Amino acid sequence: MGGMDVGGGIAGKLWNKFRSESVFVNYTPFFVCLAAGNLSADSFHHYISQHVHLLNAFAHAYELAEECADDDEDKKAIRNLRKYVQAKLKSHDSLVREWGFELPEERSLTNATVKYTDFLSATASGRIEGERVPGKLATPFEKTKVAAYTLGAIAPCMRLFAFINKEIQALLDPNDSTHIYKKWIDHYCSENFEAYAFRIEELLDTLSISLTGEELDVIEKLYHQSMRLEVDFFSSQPIIQEAVVPLSRTLDPAVGGELSIFCDFDLTCTAFDSSAILAEIAIITRPKADPDGSETQLSRMSSADLRSTWDALSAQYTEEFEQCVESITTTKTAETFSYEGLCEALEQFAHFEKAANSRVVQSGVLKGLNQEDIKRAGQRLILQDGCKGFIQKIMKNENLTAAIHVLSYCWCGDLIRSALSSAGDLKALNVHSNELSCEDSTTTGEIIKKLESPMEKLQAFNNILNNRDKDGQHLTVYIGGSVGDLLCLLEADIGIVMGSSPTLRRLGEQFGISFVPLFSGLVAKQREVVEVGSSNWKRLSGTLYTVSSWDEIHAFILGSSS
Structure with missing residues (x-):
């Protein structure tokens, strides 16, 4: 304070x-x-x-x-x-x-x-x-x-x-x-x-x-x-005078002004990681026998075995993730922003994430989950304070042409859709993530893999942007908080880092990225309006803005919450 x-x-x-x-x-x-x-x-x-x-x-x-x-x-x-x-x-x-x-x-x-x-x-x-x-x-x-x-x-x-x-x-x-x-x-x-x-x-x-x-x-x-x-x-x-806030007022719908908001899901929208939630559903529901009796409890992993399998997978993930970060950050720190160097380094994360997902599939921990249980868990998922309110306001704002896209490594798009369903009309909310393969509303244990690396996230991000009207006045905002978001954060007009991931910051600084608190960044931009005559946001500037709450994002993009 x-x-x-x-x-x-x-x-x-x-x-x-x-x-x-x-x-x-x-x-x-x-x-x-x-x-x-x-x-x-x-x-x-x-x-x-x-x-x-x-x-x-x-x-x-x-x-x-x-x-x-x-x-x-x-x-x-x-x-x-x-x-x-x-x-x-x-x-x-x-x-x-x-x-x-x-x-x-x-x-x-x-x-x-x-x-x-x-x-x-x-x-x-x-x-x-x-x-x-x-x-x-x-x-x-x-x-x-x-x-x-x-x-x-x-x-x-x-x-x-x-x-x-x-x-x-x-x-x-x-x-x-x-x-x-x-x-x-x-x-x-x-x-x-x-x-x-x-x-x-x-x-x-x-x-x-x-x-x-x-x-x-x-x-x-x-x-x-x-x-x-x-x-x-x-x-x-x-x-x-011209002001840089709220961002929505700087876009004129009359000339095709459109705002595209992208955000990560785990630990950006949520307070907890979704993979742990899916594992917990599997552990809690596992002892139940199938209603048709085709599969007895004995032929499936017990709840205790499942927990120890999941704990081992989690421990291996954490250890290898840290090794990945270590191997990248021991190299020489770039003196200026190096996008190419970052892309090269993130290739290691791509191999690591794909290998980790394959281990999860092979372990069978995601087998036998009921879709209804997944949806119920999604509805009970705790979202970060202010996240739901912001999404609702964006969707209801008649003076703004805006689209919201969630880009996530989450294994189950249904979990995301269910968690965000209370925020409003899901037609206006686009979820891009992996999915759990199902037969008769029960998961097979396979993951339908769509987004497993920073590059695949960026590819999805670019595909969405390429489908927009080419003549309009567009602005893109990406909100994320993990290493997998780095490329999208930098490619957006405005990249906003939620929370304080030390790994994200350490990796970013290794490649010359500056992290600026959003409010001080906006004050600097406002000075630019007078000095330069405009406040154009630039992609790949090497500057990312940090916030500690969704209220800051809400206040910046939409202004007053009332």
Whole structure:
């Protein structure tokens, strides 16, 4: 959390729970342009004018909260928070000038600002959706509850602001005096502002101590709602310049603009590897005799034998995989990006993967699986947080022409289709993987091999691209996290690495590939827009972007999640 201590009370717990929402604020055109130092003055002035309305709403909410608090110390603490905001409002004009900006003329409130200020006012007045707060707050305790609710609605805004500005500050050169928003960013990264955010959180923790579980749930809802309103507030800031985010808006459907999204499945969409899941189904279902009695249990491997066979196959796979990586990475590291060298090295992986699959077939571990069991396991498969939501949004987006392709080494395409079926219409989701051979809905133990190597993945990737309309404006994004994805990641216009596979990074760096966190990559691209006049994404640039969650991908490609 960038060195921020949010404490261990409810404020800290809620920030950690909903912190992923900060991604959707960070990746707004407003903050990407601001971080790049080329947000237009008019956009910034508009933001400042709306921000003043928010500061007034915070001051009013504090005033009502102070009246509700029944403890003198708490009243004093709330009063001090209000004084801080009032001082900010008084010095606002001189502060904005000091930052080097002209003051904006008075502007009317936008819808997003109205929603936010109304929410703060309603909460501080005890009008809380789904919570039965009496019309007249009769007892001191009922009033104290409202004071806690009010702090719960304010706390995320200040923490979010401190957090995002620290994220941006980390990308800036401390000696760069040309960045026009640096003073503004520094102000929100100051110890003074950090201390203010922490005081709010401390007070929220104090006011929450005597609340019931139900009342703490209300605070959680208010905290989350406040985060969502913050996302809407920054997403709705008007940007009059070309921005690199969200990516979907840079494609014009009117001129055949089409987005092709490719992704790996195992450990990219899922939290677990599918081969282990298929083996587990085989082990669990193996002791059952066939209904027609044609095959007795005794003629099949027992569950215990099957487990030890699978364990031996897994151990051999891991050992040989590591040997493969070792033999490649002991060679001299390339000084510049070497695609040819990488292709040559990955040939070793092709032989290794094919040999490993052949051993699995020969072992018979995949024999006798029922297709219904496979489908059920797919439906229960845990997908990475945000993956399903992103796929659903892409499929439902009427302003975007997009196709999603899953390219996977998985042995069973049905498992993938079943796992992703809850994400929406599978007609728009194309699965390219191996399949398990079946007779009468039971697997024979054979794998119908289609994708077993990085080269075969790349071939499938290129075949799909070659079938597209040649005249349109196309963009390809590949999302993956394993060695088998490297060639596709590099051949796509934008290659995004999910997770932190040390092997992928080690191998990539061996051949001169740069790994750049996506947000800092986008800020650099945004600077390019001004310097070069465009932000063309280039295939085979040798740069891959890293993310730690699907929320980052969602925010980059589609923008706000609401």
